[in-house]
Amino acid sequence: MRSFANRTEGFEDSIFAVMSQKAAQYQAINLSQGFPDFDGPEFIKKSACDFINKGANQYAPFAGVKELRSSLADLYKDFYDLSYNADSEITIVNGATEGIYATIQALINPGDEVVVFEPVYDSYVSSIKLAGAKAVPVTLKGPNFTFDKQELENAFSHQTKLVIINSPHNPTGKVFSTQELEMVARPATKHDCFVLSDEVYEHLVYDDVKHIPFASLEGMKDRTITISSAGKTFGLTGWKVGWCCASDDVIDRIRKVHQYITFSIATPLQFAVAQGLKEIKSYLVEFRSCYQSKRDLFMQGLEELGFELPTPKGTYFIMLPISQKTELDDIGFCEKLIVENKVATIPPSAFYLNSEEGKKYLRICYAKEDETLKKALSNLQGL
Template sequence: MITSKLPQVTPSIFSVMSSLAHEYQALNLSQGFPSFPVDAQLKELHIKAITDDKNQYAPMSGLPMLREAISIMTQKLHKTFYNPANEICITAGATQAIFTAIQTVVHRGDEVIVFTPAYDCYIPAIELAGGKAIEIPMNLPDFTIDWNIVEVRINNKTRMIMINTPHNPSGSMLSHEDMLQLQDLIVTHDLFLLSDEVYEHIVFDQQEHLSASRYPGLKERSFITGSFGKTFHITGWKIGYCLAPKAMMEEFYKIHQYLVFCINHPAQVAIAQYIQEEQRYLSLGSFYQKKRDLFLHSIQDSKFSFKPTQGSYFQLLNYSALSNEADVDYARTLTIEHKIASIPISVFMNGTDPKMLRFCFAKEDHEIIKAAQILNSL
């Protein structure tokens, strides 16, 4: 008889909604993956790496050429230096980076502050480390954080705070003032920070992503995670990275080497070469803003209400003018009866239901227009 380590965990809402979309042949705007093809040049670089026999184990922490490229990219974007030799690790997607960072510093009985709604991998990883997630709901409808409440919840068991900016599912972003208040709490209480920045390149309306790496008091206490899967539309490649100061990264490596040891070698070669041209990541904001704007313009006369997302490739729509159903039920209704799948966000909010659904607009334009036609018909 197996005693579950995660007895409360049920199938992911992403799996549930994608399966439902497949069963009812619905347009799938639920799971966060692009429907358009990967850049042909990136595919060619990957193929070339395979044909050049870059197919054996890569170094445990990642190829030096890729770690160096990430270091250069971080310097250009955030004016801060991470040593590619000992402060960067290539991971099997950002989810593995997040899991590994939590296992690195969280011990049995420790508490980790998590802002909800939160991505569904956070809390199970904390619990598997023997820790306890302290959930602090974000303020609706703008998904902001009350730092006074955070300070009240910090105690001698608090080990880490987790942030996600741009935020999934809301697309909200932390401001400079937010980061300063966070820095004060982290430094004053001698805490670790895990900063999930997987949508760092996908920001809109001339806004700027403020990485934790820009703030000295945060940088020296932070694990920062990134995702090439999100950045370059290659979610199936499962390749990401983690940045951290040397002493923290040394401990991160110890967990990483026994979790996955190393990451897909030819994919690392391809990405290292691909990001030499900085426009390939600098242009992503404008690319996705066109899709966001197309989606929102196309549903402006619908009965949904919304605030344009600031970042990520997700848009929340409030359906309270259409139905009083719980969001999980309404999402099922839309999928089964109207052939469009979304993600209900109450599952990430400990049951709180703001009557909002998350739609992914990382889709072909014709799919976005089709989705709008369905939503406008409701």
């Protein structure tokens, strides 16, 4: 009898694919999947076309093209005062997703434990399972998605090898403060763990809030693997150009894994991202104000509909508390909104391992044209 690998047991289609399929089936406005419904900036797309036409079309070096690694080293120094050696401490991967998978494969043994914060980005848990390890969740509790210090400390054991933190956080839109990150740093240091810091939304922070890279905390750089991606920053999620920054011994291990997953990443896109990063300061002004105004438009609409929630300070997601409006759980209410209101969202209970907290919310992505957001709000009238 033919059978499949045990390690894939329990893997299902991701909730994002399922909801997008339903959105199409019911012709609902799709506020579920986390990407913009508008295109990325002209200057970087043109740059990619130029590199293709100039012949940058063969395999890139497996560590990534030097131009991109150097642009990243400059950016980390300039923005965060973090020094990474472009040759030995930065590697380019196929989006943050591959960076997360390769890092976990490089660091984690079967039987190890990995502390994660729930709601948790789904690829962490699958990557941990594929490594034969166990995800140990700490729950972020609404409405401000804070965690309990004792619960965090209790999550660590002699088996804990890694902590994964994501700030700004998908799906809550929370940006962790220095004080909160330091609360994570303490047990990570005590148990001598690595920290994977997923910072793909690092430039999507609003109002007076600042993104704090975990590696910038005192004494944390050596144990931290910082992962980010051009997909969110340039609104080009289909390009899948991501990177890992860490100490040279860790990067060496990650590269050893990466060479057998994808080996190298699309050459012209790497060159174009390297160019794009050179113009990032002026680009970010417009980029942030565009997303902040979308957040404000959508939040105002939700308030007019009678929802009460704190304003999220980062990413392009809102966790909408639904118990003010319905007795249904997240899955039931999500179905109702698709079928009756023609608006697709994500039921976040899929992002929780232990807690029932997710049943009280829906995740909404507001990285959409203003007209799309207005139409969705109008469909939600009368809730």
